[in-house]
Amino acid sequence: MKLKEIRLTNFRQFAGEQRLQLATGDGRNVTLVFGANGSGKTTLLNAFLWALYGRLSDDLENQHRLITDTVWRATPSGQPVTASVEVIFEHDEIAYSVRRQVSTTKSSDEQNLPQPTLRVLHTTPNGATEEITAGQQKIESILPERLSRFFFFNGERIEHLVSQGAYAEVNQAIKTLLGLEPVERALDKEHLPKVASRLTAELRKFGGERAGQIAEELEQANSNHAQLRETLGKLTDEASEVRQERARIAELLRRHHIAGPLQEQRTRVEEELAERRDAEQTLKTRRRKLVAERGFIAFTAEAATKTAELAESLRQRGDLPAPLKRDFVESLLDQARCICGTDLVPGSQPHQHVTEWRAKAGLAEVESAWQHLSGSLGYLDDERDQLRQQLQDTAAEIIEARRRIDHLAEEKSRLDGEIDKLPAEDVNRLESRRQELDTHLSKIDQELGRTHSDIEAEEARIEQLSTKLRTAEIKDELAAKARKRVDVVQEVQRALQRILDIRTETVRDELDQRIKDVFRKITVKPFVPQLTTDFELGLFQTIDGESHPAAKSTGENQILSLSFVAAVSDLAREMRTQQTGDILHEEGGTFPIVMDAAFGSLDRNYQREVARALPTMAPQMLVLVSKSQGTGVVMDELERYTGHVEVLAVHSTNTEQDHEDIDLRGRSYPYIRTRSEQDWAELVEVI
Amino acid sequence: MTRDREKVEAVMRQLSPEAVQLLKRVLEIEKESLHVRARAPEITDAILREVKGLIP
Numbered sequence: 114m115k116l117k118e119i120r121l122t123n124f125r126q127f128a129g130e131q132r133l134q135l136a137t138g139d140g141r142n143v144t145l146v147f148g149a150n151g152s153g154k155t156t157l158l159n160a161f162l163w164a165l166y167g168r169l170s171d172d173l174e175n176q177h178r179l180i181t182d183t184v185w186r187a188t189p190s191g192q193p194v195t196a197s198v199e200v201i202f203e204h205d206e207i208a209y210s211v212r213r214q215v216s217t218t219k220s221s222d223e224q225n226l227p228q229p230t231l232r233v234l235h236t237t238p239n240g241a242t243e244e245i246t247a248g249q250q251k252i253e254s255i256l257p258e259r260l261s262r263f264f265f266f267n268g269e270r271i272e273h274l275v276s277q278g279a280y281a282e283v284n285q286a287i288k289t290l291l292g293l294e295p296v297e298r299a300l301d302k303e304h305l306p307k308v309a310s311r312l313t314a315e316l317r318k319f320g321g322e323r324a325g326q327i328a329e330e331l332e333q334a335n336s337n338h339a340q341l342r343e344t345l346g347k348l349t350d351e352a353s354e355v356r357q358e359r360a361r362i363a364e365l366l367r368r369h370h371i372a373g374p375l376q377e378q379r380t381r382v383e384e385e386l387a388e389r390r391d392a393e394q395t396l397k398t399r400r401r402k403l404v405a406e407r408g409f410i411a412f413t414a415e416a417a418t419k420t421a422e423l424a425e426s427l428r429q430r431g432d433l434p435a436p437l438k439r440d441f442v443e444s445l446l447d448q449a450r451c452i453c454g455t456d457l458v459p460g461s462q463p464h465q466h467v468t469e470w471r472a473k474a475g476l477a478e479v480e481s482a483w484q485h486l487s488g489s490l491g492y493l494d495d496e497r498d499q500l501r502q503q504l505q506d507t508a509a510e511i512i513e514a515r516r517r518i519d520h521l522a523e524e525k526s527r528l529d530g531e532i533d534k535l536p537a538e539d540v541n542r543l544e545s546r547r548q549e550l551d552t553h554l555s556k557i558d559q560e561l562g563r564t565h566s567d568i569e570a571e572e573a574r575i576e577q578l579s580t581k582l583r584t585a586e587i588k589d590e591l592a593a594k595a596r597k598r599v600d601v602v603q604e605v606q607r608a609l610q611r612i613l614d615i616r617t618e619t620v621r622d623e624l625d626q627r628i629k630d631v632f633r634k635i636t637v638k639p640f641v642p643q644l645t646t647d648f649e650l651g652l653f654q655t656i657d658g659e660s661h662p663a664a665k666s667t668g669e670n671q672i673l674s675l676s677f678v679a680a681v682s683d684l685a686r687e688m689r690t691q692q693t694g695d696i697l698h699e700e701g702g703t704f705p706i707v708m709d710a711a712f713g714s715l716d717r718n719y720q721r722e723v724a725r726a727l728p729t730m731a732p733q734m735l736v737l738v739s740k741s742q743g744t745g746v747v748m749d750e751l752e753r754y755t756g757h758v759e760v761l762a763v764h765s766t767n768t769e770q771d772h773e774d775i776d777l778r779g780r781s782y783p784y785i786r787t788r789s790e791q792d793w794a795e796l797v798e799v800i
Numbered sequence: 801m802t803r804d805r806e807k808v809e810a811v812m813r814q815l816s817p818e819a820v821q822l823l824k825r826v827l828e829i830e831k832e833s834l835h836v837r838a839r840a841p842e843i844t845d846a847i848l849r850e851v852k853g854l855i856p
Contacts, residue, residue, distance in 0.1 A: 294830075294834060295827045295830035295831045295834060296827065296830075298830045298833075298834065298843075299826050299827065299830050301840070303840035303841075303843075303844065304830070304840060304843055304844060304847065305826065305847065307840070307844045308844055308847045308848050308851065311844070311848060312848075312851065594855060597818075597855050598851050598852070598855050601816065601818045601819050601822055601851065601854070601855065602822070602847075602851060604815060604816065604819040605815075605819050605822050605823045605826060608811050608812070608814075608815055608819065608823055609823065609826075611811050612808050612811055615804060615807045615808055615811070616804055616808065619803060619804035619807070620804075
């Protein structure tokens with residue numbers, strides 16, 4: 114998707130028709146729009162969202178007033194009035210025009226507007242223009258609304274991408290980007306499972322009683338499995354929300370003049386505690402794995418001795434190595450002549466005699482196995498010592514981790530008590546809520562653990578029942594056919610679930626790597642971002658070789674979110690270029706980024722680095738900035754990538770302030786015009 | 801993304817030919833229905849028809 118132009122007519126501050134053309138050049142892909150606070154930068158960002166999806170961002174006030182106030186006031190009662198936004202763009206070498214419009218006849222001072230209408234046009238290959246009947250669906254297929262949060266956003270509010278409550282939503286949006294929505298829908302209980310259920314009923318009807326019974330059990334197991342996964346998702350979301358509220362309370366306590374220092378200490382202790390608990394779990398898993406995979410070696414001491422004794426007794430008896438080899442006896446029988454010269458005619462006594470010897474002779478393979486076994490016995494002693502040492506080391510590490518956990522838990526409990534006793538009512542209230550949340554979170558964590566193990570058990574049961582269903586005896590031909598149908602549907606269900614898991618995991622790894630790359634380019638701090646399996650984005654720093662959660666400033670949160678957006682954009686582009694037409698690997702795309710207040714909370718250094726990174730973040734960028742944010746270092750860095758510059762001049766009826774201009778590319782442009790007859794915004798092109 | 805592709809292909813290789821065909825058709829049906837906002841019973845019927853067509 115490449116944006117060409119946006120046309121606004123009587124839309125919010127934009128009185129009359131205003132046009133903004135966007136830079137589309139390869140080397141100069143940035144469009145810069147300068148505007149004072151309140152000039153309409155956020156409205157311009159929202160104009161894209163409204164035209165494409167019919168929605169406005171939550172931070173926009175008085176959302177019902179879509180028509181410019183001055184235009185509305187100037188319209189006589191009973192007269193028609195219209196506001197519209199038209200976005201012109203190119204996608205897959207086809208030009209599109211999306212125009213959303215609201216028209217009404219004024220009947221009161223309040224704007225009670227009807228539903229807007231949408232008109233989507235596209236050019237056909239022969240150059241004609243045609244209207245697309247299902248316009249909204251077309252837009253959805255080009256850039257799904259779920260994904261718009263990554264490409265149309267306010268830089269100052271972008272932090273929500275790294276807030277804990279957003280992870281589930283981010284996870285969903287990523288699935289949209291990957292084109293996994295059809296897979297998720299197919300697995301919905303009303304789709305494939307419903308088909309399986311109807312086919313199972315047919316199986317029973319046609320007389321496959323036993324198979325039908327198994328199929329029903331299997332269907333129940335599949336339904337349980339789907340329900341458990343749904344529960345898991347809900348619990349994960351709930352835990353995210355609780356954690357988010359808990360983090361907000363911790364932040365309020367940290368900022369509190371009395372509780373602040375104690376809360377800071379507690380946060381540090383809690384972070385280390387969480388980390389040590391994770392480390393303890395890792396150690397326990399390592400120990401379990403050691404025991405499961407190599408634990409048998411501990412019991413081989415006796416077996417080794419017995420085997421050695423047995424081999425020795427065979428050797429002493431002269432059975433090992435065998436005095437006579439079976440291969441040799443067989444060759445005599447084949448040649449029908451003994452080494453003494455006697456003919457070995459089948460049925461004759463000499464033949465029978467030599468044949469008896471074949472049974473007594475030693476097998477070369479057995480001898481070789483004995484030799485191999487004797488050789489391996491020596492290694493077992495070393496392996497046993499090694500295993501013992503590894504288990505002892507792991508046990509010592511677990512004890513040490515546990516000791517540190519106990520110490521930290523005590524420290525936390527002491528800090529909890531101290532904060533609880535502070536003589537400040539607001540602190541007590543916050544603390545009491547925090548404790549409630551802790552209790553709640555602990556319950557959720559327990560339920561999460563239970564749900565995980567229930568899912569594993571159900572998966573094992575499904576596997577077992579599937580095998581039973583395939584082997585159940587069926588006599589009737591119709592029943593056999595019905596079983597085959599049930600079987601194939603369930604096979605598809607399992608495969609789709611695996612594909613969903615694989616692709617989600619891979620995209621997480623890919624995004625994680627890209628976020629790290631972008632973040633490293635922007636910041637000099639030794640922080641490393643990390644995207645968890647639940648799509649939670651955290652920032653860590655290494656101290657004494659160990660990774661700890663880093664204390665993030667608002668600016669760092671903003672950079673982290675920007676890195677995330679850049680990573681998503683980059684991944685979408687790569688997926689688009691790798692498309693093979695395979696239904697399992699579609700989607701992706703090249704999308705522009707429209708960004709308001711890109712440099713909002715950043716200091717001068719970060720402003721420079723972000724400005725340097727912006728042109729590479731997406732194939733096309735529209736950056737909306739104020740004079741204080743956008744001139745200086747930002748303009749220095751962005752100038753060479755900027756294909757188009759515009760000023761959003763604000764005309765205000767305010768009589769208290771003076772005019773203000775902005776100097777760009779050696780010329781002066783109106784920035785704020787006071788004492789105007791009406792309040793409105795005007796786009797002025799910078800030459 | 802290559803690794804991802806290989807893993808998905810490995811899952812697909814383990815499937816019976818009928819299952820491969822059905823899986824692809826199910827995804828096509830779901831994708832089409834996503835755009836035209838089809839209701840679940842219509843989708844279920846469409847998948848059922850596919851299964852019966854595959855194993856007549």
